[in-house]
Amino acid sequence: MKRVILVQRNCPTNGESKNIRKLIELQDLAKSANYKVIGDVAQTRRPDRKYQMGRGKVEELALMVKELGADGIIFSNQLSATQIYNISETCKCEVIDKFQLILEIFAKRATTKRAKLQVELAKFQYELPKAKAIVSLLKKEERPGFMGLGSYEDSYEQDLKSRISRIKKELAGVQKDSESQRLKRHEHGFSIVALAGYTSAGKSTLFNALVDEDVHVEDMLFTTLLPITRALNIRGRRVLLTDTVGFIEDLPHWLIDAFRSTLNEIFLADVILLVVDASESPDIMRQKLDTSYNTLWEQIKGVHIITVLNKIDRITENELKEQLENVGYLAPNPVAVSAKSGLGFDELKMAIYGQLPKWQRDTVSLPMSEYGMSIISWLFDEGIVHNINYKDRIIVDFEARDEIILKAGMIEKKR
Ligand SMILES: Nc1nc2c(ncn2[C@@H]2O[C@H](COP(=O)(O)OP(=O)(O)OP(=O)(O)O)[C@@H](O)[C@H]2O)c(=O)[nH]1
Ligand SMILES: [Mg+2]
Missing domain, CATH: 3.30.70 (Alpha-Beta Plaits)
Known part of the structure; x- marks a missing residue:
């Protein structure tokens, strides 16, 4: 297991609770990718173009890496190619940022062709803006081994571009298939209900409980990568329920882009069940709902939303009441459930029934x-x-x- 130090540059305008939340999430991500976190460093300042943090702080970090015997550093902030290069030169170890970390998790979870293509696309889209800088850095420093690039050419950027368009074409084919399938399903009288929400909210657990399935559930981030769909009968109406990939704060556009065909399962649904973990602090719950809406907002005009407050087996009735007051305007049609115990399922099914296209x-x-x-x-x-x-x-x-x-x-x- 690789031992890593987490580093976060806090924006001077961020509140303390946001900083803590982000660092905890980075810890969870690192664990999900099978890293052992052996320390963390934070600094509040504006970004430095060369090092992201202050140069002095990076030198401190280098000492810490040496003393603790760390194998790598993971940054919470997105790093440029120059920053990755400079920090890894100073600290003499591997340096990645949160988005590479997410990509690593996705790559591990991707088992089917479609998932692999999506992860590959995300990876290339992440690398593209860095490509030019990397090549010129490598030329200057004569370090062809950097970032896994055995040999490099000026055509690296061009090569990335053509690979991106090839994968997009392949994925578009897959997407067309699933769209025409969807039309067929509608023709056969099915309504489509999608589970969406922050990673680890309990979507897959709820999916399993509702359709009596055994989709993989784990106390880790991004357990689900590809959507899965099963039929379900709700008060006589035939419904197709789809489990989907989870959201996360600061999800960069290239990642959303790569997973567009997966996210379409949500965008094209008749009803969205927006699942949120109600057992977390009010602050975190509101933030995660907010992130979910930001991810969905542009795409879901006209789709009915049911907010599912999950994991209520972990909280008291009073706490639930507080949570509901706390998220009011962010939570249309709220229903409280426990995916684990089945509490609230009748209400949930009634709510779904009420939002289905009218017959x-x-x-x-x-x-x-x-x-x-x-x-x-x-x-x-x-x-x-x-x-x-x-x-x-x-x-x-x-x-x-x-x-x-x-x-x-x-x-x-x-x-
Ligand atoms: N106590 C309790 N735990 C739950 C409940 N629902 C889910 N969990 C736990 O929460 C964790 C995450 O559950 P998942 O169903 O994998 O969450 P997910 O939303 O599918 O996560 P991703 O696929 O990573 O986006 C697991 O450890 C579940 O056992 C619940 O109602 N009560
Ligand atoms: Mg899941």
Whole structure:
């Protein structure tokens, strides 16, 4: 296990609680990537172009690396190629930033072709702005081994660009497939519900409990990388529930970009269950909800949102009440649940039902024949049959989406 020191430059305008929260999150990320954290260093100042922190502080850091025998340094702040180079020269060890760390976690979790492509795309997009600087640094310093670049050429940047466009094309193919599948699902009367929210909020646990599945759950960040979908019946309505990748604060645009095809599962849903860990402090919960909204906001016009306050088995009723007051405007349609114990599931299902695209209620009169019976079984498949009255004709009182009602009306006229 690699031993690392965490470093964070705090912005002078940030509050203390934000600084602490970010450092704790960096610790969690490092653990999730299988690093052993052996120390941390923080400094409050404006960014330094060459070293990110003050040069003196980096020299202190170099001493600490030596004394503690650290294998590497992980920065909370995004580093430029020059900064990575200068810090690793001074400290004589490997230096990465939080975003490379996230990429490492993603790379570890990626098992399918699509996930691998997404991670690769994110990696290249992360490297692209650094490419020029790296090449010129390497030329100046004659250090071809730096950042894993065995040999380099001026075409490095060009090479990255062409790889990025190749992967994008491949991913677009995958995306088209999933979009046409989605259309088909809608045609078959399914509504689509997506689980979204901060990493470790409990999305996969809730998914497993609702659809009786066994998706991987762990007390780690970014356990889920690829969406998974299962059918679920909610008060007679057929729903497809999708579990998705978690959000994190400062998620850079290139990462969102790379995971666009995954995030589309959320953007194209009929209803979003925005899951949040209600057992955390009010400050952290509000921040995580805020981050989730920032990630979703632009893309989800018209999608209904249900805020799921999860893990209530860990808090008292009073604490829950406080949490609800605390997030008020950020939490439309709040429902409190425990994905672990099943508490609140009935309310959650009611809430989902209430937000599904509306179906109409209608009656049809059908002939008392085999043909009539076959239409009834079709109505059972496609909608909710509330009542059947057998007289000289069969009168069916049912509920379904518009197309079905229209078709049923035509059948009635034709007979
Ligand atoms: N006590 C308690 N723990 C929960 C509950 N729901 C989830 N957890 C725990 O929270 C941790 C994270 O759960 P996951 O379901 O993996 O979270 P996730 O949102 O899918 O996380 P990512 O896939 O990383 O985005 C696990 O250790 C779960 O056991 C709950 O209702 N109560
Ligand atoms: Mg998960």
